[in-house]
Amino acid sequence: MAKLAESVHLKASPVARKQRSFRRTNVIGWLFASPWALGLICFYAIPMFASIYFSFTTYSILQPGEFVGLNNYKDLFNDPLFWKSIYNTIYFAVFFVPISIFFGVALAMMLNLKVKGMAIYRTIFFLPTLVPQVALAVLWMWLLHPNFGLVNGMLASIGIDGPPWLGGEAWSKPSLILMSLWGIGHAVVIYLAGLGDIPDEYYEAAEIDGANWFQKTKTVTLPLLTPVIFYNLVMGTIGAFQQFTLPYTMTKGQGTPANSMTFYVMYLYENGFRYFKMGYASAMAWILFVIVMALTALIFISSKRWVHYQGK
């Protein structure tokens, strides 16, 4: 240390000094990051690699189990509930992600208008995201109660016989998608930031060319919003595949009715912690990882065709 400190007083060449200070900031940076890095290795990296190994065993948490090669994977492919949970999860993702992007962008554009009291509207749309998921589940169960719920009550008052919502096999997932749209506030905030980033000059130029609102949206707003849409698409897809809290709470972990609400992560949890099949659950986790990874890669590859970064 002392030697290092002394050497600084010597006239070193600017390049060497730069290198040295660079090295020093590096050390400081790493020192600050070390607790996090240690935690990452301890609590993420090691368990992750351990679970690869476990997925080839009959590990039960309480017993080490034995090595069974690809048996877990074979069993999974013969497990009807595994396929059902994949179907449910993909169904949810395919509908929820595009719908949430559409509504998110639309809402953000509305909340970007220069209207009096806009701050209040923005707050109102962000508020639902602050409600804990479990409380949200209970609230919606009431709203959607087939016989006594507010939603069907309103429908009845205009003469429509409402659907069974969460009680019907065909209706349970659409109900969940509807409920999940409540959590759109986060995405809207990000879209708003994206909208704020679009320079006014573009709109002025478009107006001089006589563009109407629709043309401005199509040629200026949406293309310049694509990086943000891209971000939300990736995060939304990953999130949709990890759907757990809402359906778990609403169905008390049972995925009722008729397993139409058994999502992939729910079934994984059931296997790992209730049937003591941690090896099986680990295999499921890695299959999920591969699916999500592949989808994310696809989105990234496709992004070159439709995402526009300003100034490029």
Add this chain to the structure above:
Amino acid sequence: MRKSTKLAFPTLVSFLTISVLATACSSTTPTTGGTNSTTPSSTAASNEKGGQGNVTVTMWHGLTSIDLENMNKVVKAFEAKNPTVKIKLVYTESNEGADQKLLTAVAGGNPPDIAYFDRFKVGSWAAQGSLTDLSTMAAGAGINKNSYYPFAWDESNYKGKLYAIPLGTDSRLLFYNKDHFKEVGLDPNNPPKSLAELEAASEKLTIKDGKRFKRIGFIPWYSQGWLYSWGWSFGGDFQDKSTGKITANDPKVVDALQWMTDFGKKYNVEDIAGFTSAAGTDEMDPFISGQISMKISGNWTVAGIKKFKPNLNYGVTPIPTPTGSNFTTWSGGMSLIIPKGSKNIEPAWKFLEFLGKEEGQYLLNAQSGMSVIDSVNAKFGYKDDPIMKEFVNILPKSHNRPVIPEGQLLWNELASATEKATRSNGTPKENLDKVTETVNKALEKYNK
């Protein structure tokens, strides 16, 4: 010099956090519920040698309000009798999370000495080798199958060995709304005994408006109307006691599911699902709010009615059977176990023994529930209470769910088979054949 002080702060920060992290993971620091947290190991060791040191026994539980007050009384009474043993109660929330905590504690080799534990899980945990065998100690203390109701003893045993001391219990009966009975001209003092009577009453009580039920008489699978409740009431059985194999496709269980399915068809299953899917709880419970006239439920509902609608005019009666006789039900409940890896088995057993006998059972279940000892229930005056006596009187004939390593799988499979069959997704027989096959296949690996 200046430079070295520049590095000093981040170094300090990282050193501190790393040391915190390190101590958090190390097993020598007192963490909640660690067995060696308050007892220096020297005294524990001296105690095992017959020394005079105090032992602290840690117990994890999920008890709240009245149950916790009762448990505190139990601890007081116990410590007065056993001055060398201190019981330390540690609250771990009473849900799935508690199970996971216990699971990781056992897997990590640092479990509590005692855990408050659902008897339903004795089979699966014992099969994993995670529970301490209590057979010898129980025999020495005079605790045997005659101490408790038969189902409670059976449910605490796995493959002929005792792994748990049963504490409280429940039973399932048919609740019926006497006012509704009067209103439609049924005798409120003569509730349905046979299935035919149940069907007739249900028809009279139901008020339907289009697809919507203004009031429904009865739904077989609502609340506690599990296939277990009906299967046993039909005289079926779910396990072959001699081979241990699961017999969910027992013809009488199939009959039960067939009856449930036919019942549902009569009222249109989709409409019933609309009713049950989001039925409320507490004061919004359909039975309390008068939206359903009869339901199968457990004795805990009695307390709920007292709390939310004390003037509800209702009665209870055994679950109707095809013949109108041979009533039965099934019971579950909690227990105490000593996890594998406990360092204080002897003193922990003393506490289990105390709770396994009349005095402990009386203190624990007072004002709160039913004991697994018949004389204690008599002491509570349950046998003189018009409602509670029905719950208590059926206990000697009650069943327990099969004690197998895959109890949870069997439960889920039966629930899903019931749902599928009643929604006409496969016949009852097909569905139950499948359950039997799936569960027996899962059980194979334990018989190697």
